[in-house]
Amino acid sequence: MKFIHLADLHIGKRIANYSLLEDQEFILKQILKEAQKFKPDCFLLCGDIFDRSVPSEEAVQLYNTFITSCSKLAPVFMIAGNHDSGIRLELFNDLLEKSDIYIEGSYQGQIKKISKVINNEKVNFYLLPFFSPSEVRYLKGKPVKTYQEALEAILEEEEINKDDLNILLAHQFFVKDNPVSNSEPTLEIGNLEAINIDSLKDFDYVALGHLHNQHKVGHESIRYCGTPMKYTLNDQTKFLNLITLDKDNLEIKKVELEPLHDIQVIEGTFSELINSNDINKNFVVINLLDKKVIPNVKASLLNKFPNLLQIKYNFENKESIIDSEFDDILNQSSIELLEDFFKKSNFTLTSEEKKLAQNIFTEIEDEIENETIIS
């Protein structure tokens, strides 16, 4: 059988204050294009479909278009991640199942199992949304404390028929060797949620979501597919995972996904950057090599880098320079500051505009003075 493994779409996510919807739409269209060529037997979506539990209208629209398009090509299996609202995600799921869209939003005390016959082979899909130990404790009535114990309690009662092809969808933090697994608890926060892969050995493929860079966990068949686009500077190049699986064979074809805008670090002096001919629409962090603070630097650089995330200076004693600049500012009159601001943005105020601004400033200053007297 053939399938496409996706996770961590985080539809509706923003970086700094920029909406990524256009970028996400661009990537999802690429995925659909590849899917049309690959002709999968199903799509697996392993959680963090949305970035927020209450997504924006635009995010819901994009989700709607994408899932509808997927379901026209093949059945869709979906679980909720820790970012999703399980209840919202699984809205109308009984009705959607009639259209071959299977969504499990929250763990109900038993893993949702859907069986299909694909290419004369019985395939069981186990849909396990993100869970916490407390939910499992409550639903199973067992004193589980860790994520590890919770998963063991969940899988204990599942009968997995090894003659069939068994695929698990999950959204947790899996590691090859988990130091927390046995008796010795550790205080390392990063490991508290970790679950080792020992209990996954009965599955032919474990489709994971949660970690954003794609990698296998111990075995080729236990994998995080990663986000379909970069969400941080540290993210690696993104690939779509086209998977062919049968009882004794696993083949993973990777197709590079081209982002609409990349995320990158750019280095240079202010004058180099501002005099470059091109407009760079990537999401950029700029390392400025200048040895002093440039006034209005962000406003100016935004003209060349409209998706500017952050500006960093690389010299020491920055504070003292900023302070002396503050002194300059304090010594200037309002109208001088305004003229300066426009000059740096390449505008010159006409004498008429200057007069108008001066009148406004005088009015405001008078008002402030009067207020001070009254109070």
Ligand SMILES: [Mn+2]
């Ligand atoms: Mn995520």
